[in-house]
Amino acid sequence: MSLQTNSMTQSPLVCLRELNKEYGKFTAVDHINLDIKKGEFLTFLGSSGSGKSTTLSMIAGFETPTSGEILLNDASLIHIPSHKRGIGMVFQHYSLFPHMTVRDNIGFPLDIRKVAKDERDQKVDEILKLVQLEAFADRRPSMLSGGQKQRVAIARALVYEPEILLMDEPLGALDKKLREELQDELRLLHKRLGITIVYVTHDQDEAMRLSERIAIFKEGEIVGLGTGKDLYRKPPNAFVASFLGNSNFLKVSVTGSASAMLNKQHIEVENVHEVPIDQKAVLMIRPENLHILTPEQAEKEPLMAGFNQLSGTVNESVFLGESLTCSITIPSGEKVVSKNIATEQPDLAPGSTVFIRWNSKLSSLYSKWEQSDINKNAA
Amino acid sequence: MLLSHGSLGWKLKSSLYVITGVIAAFLALPIFFIMALSFGSSQWLVFPPPSWTLKWYERFFDNPQWIESAWTSLQVASLTSIIATLLAIPASFALVRGKFRGRDYLYTFFTLPMVVPVVIIAVAVYGTFLNLGLTGTLFAFVTSHVIIALPFAIISIINSLRLFDKSIEDAAVICGAHRIQAILKVTFPVIKPGVISAALFSFLVSWDEVVISVMMASPNLQTLPVKMWSTLRQDLTPVIAVASTLLILLSLFIMIIASFVRKQSNHR
Ligand SMILES: Nc1ncnc2c1ncn2[C@@H]1O[C@H](COP(=O)(O)OP(=O)(O)OP(=O)(O)O)[C@@H](O)[C@H]1O
Ligand SMILES: [Mg+2]
Numbered sequence: 001m002s003l004q005t006n007s008m009t010q011s012p013l014v015c016l017r018e019l020n021k022e023y024g025k026f027t028a029v030d031h032i033n034l035d036i037k038k039g040e041f042l043t044f045l046g047s048s049g050s051g052k053s054t055t056l057s058m059i060a061g062f063e064t065p066t067s068g069e070i071l072l073n074d075a076s077l078i079h080i081p082s083h084k085r086g087i088g089m090v091f092q093h094y095s096l097f098p099h100m101t102v103r104d105n106i107g108f109p110l111d112i113r114k115v116a117k118d119e120r121d122q123k124v125d126e127i128l129k130l131v132q133l134e135a136f137a138d139r140r141p142s143m144l145s146g147g148q149k150q151r152v153a154i155a156r157a158l159v160y161e162p163e164i165l166l167m168d169e170p171l172g173a174l175d176k177k178l179r180e181e182l183q184d185e186l187r188l189l190h191k192r193l194g195i196t197i198v199y200v201t202h203d204q205d206e207a208m209r210l211s212e213r214i215a216i217f218k219e220g221e222i223v224g225l226g227t228g229k230d231l232y233r234k235p236p237n238a239f240v241a242s243f244l245g246n247s248n249f250l251k252v253s254v255t256g257s258a259s260a261m262l263n264k265q266h267i268e269v270e271n272v273h274e275v276p277i278d279q280k281a282v283l284m285i286r287p288e289n290l291h292i293l294t295p296e297q298a299e300k301e302p303l304m305a306g307f308n309q310l311s312g313t314v315n316e317s318v319f320l321g322e323s324l325t326c327s328i329t330i331p332s333g334e335k336v337v338s339k340n341i342a343t344e345q346p347d348l349a350p351g352s353t354v355f356i357r358w359n360s361k362l363s364s365l366y367s368k369w370e371q372s373d374i375n376k377n378a379a
Numbered sequence: 380m381l382l383s384h385g386s387l388g389w390k391l392k393s394s395l396y397v398i399t400g401v402i403a404a405f406l407a408l409p410i411f412f413i414m415a416l417s418f419g420s421s422q423w424l425v426f427p428p429p430s431w432t433l434k435w436y437e438r439f440f441d442n443p444q445w446i447e448s449a450w451t452s453l454q455v456a457s458l459t460s461i462i463a464t465l466l467a468i469p470a471s472f473a474l475v476r477g478k479f480r481g482r483d484y485l486y487t488f489f490t491l492p493m494v495v496p497v498v499i500i501a502v503a504v505y506g507t508f509l510n511l512g513l514t515g516t517l518f519a520f521v522t523s524h525v526i527i528a529l530p531f532a533i534i535s536i537i538n539s540l541r542l543f544d545k546s547i548e549d550a551a552v553i554c555g556a557h558r559i560q561a562i563l564k565v566t567f568p569v570i571k572p573g574v575i576s577a578a579l580f581s582f583l584v585s586w587d588e589v590v591i592s593v594m595m596a597s598p599n600l601q602t603l604p605v606k607m608w609s610t611l612r613q614d615l616t617p618v619i620a621v622a623s624t625l626l627i628l629l630s631l632f633i634m635i636i637a638s639f640v641r642k643q644s645n646h647r
Contacts, residue, residue: 083561085553089550
């Protein structure tokens with residue numbers, strides 16, 4: 001294997017080309033194309049059964065693709081067996097060897113590679129230190145806590161210095177506090193070692209917290225790829241918009257390159273996807289981008305250029321400490337939810353009339369959507 | 380549990396103890412009886428024995444026929460145990476890991492000897508070996524015992540293989556071990572208790588098998604149970620009690636090892 005050939009150029013470390021996996025008639029992974037850059041932290045995010053683990057298993061070599069190509073440093077991996085791929089992997093349930101001590105678990109990849117004993121011991125000690133498990137080196141896995149077990153698993157996967165580390169929901173079995181602790185450790189570890197990590201999760205907070213890029217999976221396809229920020233702020237489609245965070249969807253019809261009609265009212269829109277005129281579309285606005293004004297405030301503050309305004313009636317407002325959410329019915333009968341910093345909000349009694357404003361640049365317009373996407377409205 | 384031990388009244392509790400004791404005695408009494416008789420001085424197996432003696436043991440160990448049959452039993456049971464276990468390992472892997480049509484039918488097929496009456500198997504095997512002219516050989520004994528031991532071995536290994544998390548083996552593979560290496564270094568050590576009990580149970584199945592063995596036996600090759608049976612038909616001597624006692628002791632010994640192995644595996 002020529003693992004080192006392209007490390008200096010910009011070419012991606014791993015390329016998935018039209019990667020496809022079928023189980024009988026069921027398509028688990030549907031012609032995926034993806035470039036994984038050297039040194040990046042990339043997360044596969046998606047709901048259960050969306051094909052994340054299957055994709056990871058194909059990279060690891062545990063599943064054989066039905067068709068398509070996997071390249072590592074431009075060389076095909078398809079016919080290379082798992083044990084020769086030089087990939088590291090961490091599994092959801094730790095998968096430590098129960099009959100070996102922590103030290104021997106971590107030393108296992110080196111023993112297999114017939115590394116000389118001195119070097120082996122030295123490397124194991126180094127990595128034990130890295131994951132702060134020196135004191136537990138001679139214990140069996142059954143005598144460790146969940147977090148410690150997962151650290152051993154990470155150490156075992158790192159000890160042979162793989163170019164890429166695959167992690168399939170590695171923190172899924174841990175409780176919330178421990179999970180957040182290990183997330184921070186993992187992020188630091190990635191920074192320190194500069195290793196490429198492909199991470200699978202269905203927890204979007206975790207994905208946001210850890211990753212440089214996120215690939216959003218839906219029914220075996222990647223429907224969104226980018227930084228968490230970009231995906232959140234400018235979702236490429238209605239599914240990503242509804243999947244990541246909360247969102248309001250309003251039905252509109254497009255009237256111009258930057259305008260649309262919302263229930264007999266003209267509004268400005270940001271039409272980046274170039275939805276044609278007269279087409280029905282949905283407008284997506286994040287709750288935190290909806291500002292609420294009392295009629296007095298609305299009169300005092302002029303509407304800035306690029307902003308839209310609608311009137312509405314308050315259904316309910318909920319104080320959440322640092323923020324305040326407010327559910328409002330607009331003239332079309334649709335409901336929207338706003339979420340703003342509590343100190344900036346006036347008290348809003350149910351039934352009172354208010355105005356809502358938003359910056360058209362912070363909204364997105366989609367010509368295609370599924371009912372299931374917009375049903376998951378912010379409320 | 381609905382009926383926890385602590386919540387029972389003392390009346391109910393003590394009557395439960397009594398019932399359990401009676402059942403245990405009912406099960407164990409014949410064994411104690413026969414063991415006691417093997418040390419009894421009475422030629423006619425009178426109980427309680429008028430006095431105690433080791434002379435029946437002397438008779439047993441002085442008689443080359445008894446010793447030979449015990450030795451044959453030991454040989455047959457050991458070979459059966461080894462062969463059944465070696466066959467059960469790949470069969471279990473195929474039945475648990477394999478993805479092929481009819482896998483579940485194959486499992487049923489493999490366990491069939493457990494439910495088919497032994498007499499039927501005995502007659503079938505006898506007919507086959509008679510045709511081949513192989514009755515009365517060690518080969519015939521072992522082969523026919525493997526048939527009835529295999530289901531026990533397979534069930535034992537399959538159970539531990541099903542409990543084994545395959546991702547542990549996958550972890551070894553991605554760490555650089557060839558699949559075979561991973562199975563040898565990781566999977567086997569973890570499922571070892573299942574493999575050991577497979578071997579022990581196959582041994583036991585063969586050790587006290589009599590129906591098939593009677594048909595396989597020849598005057599110069601017979602197992603201990605067969606020798607006992609044929610002796611019993613001629614006369615009732617306390618030497619049979621000795622043979623029974625030895626049979627029981629070895630079985631007991633193996634059961635103890637088996638439970639020890641099970642306990643160890645539960646510890647992990
Ligand atoms: N061996 C298999 N045979 C048949 N179908 C399978 C097999 N493995 C996976 N699938 C199916 O492929 C789909 C994708 O599975 P996959 O495990 O990749 O999902 P996932 O995104 O990892 O989900 P989760 O978050 O639940 O782990 C699922 O619908 C699953 O039922
Ligand atoms: Mg999964």
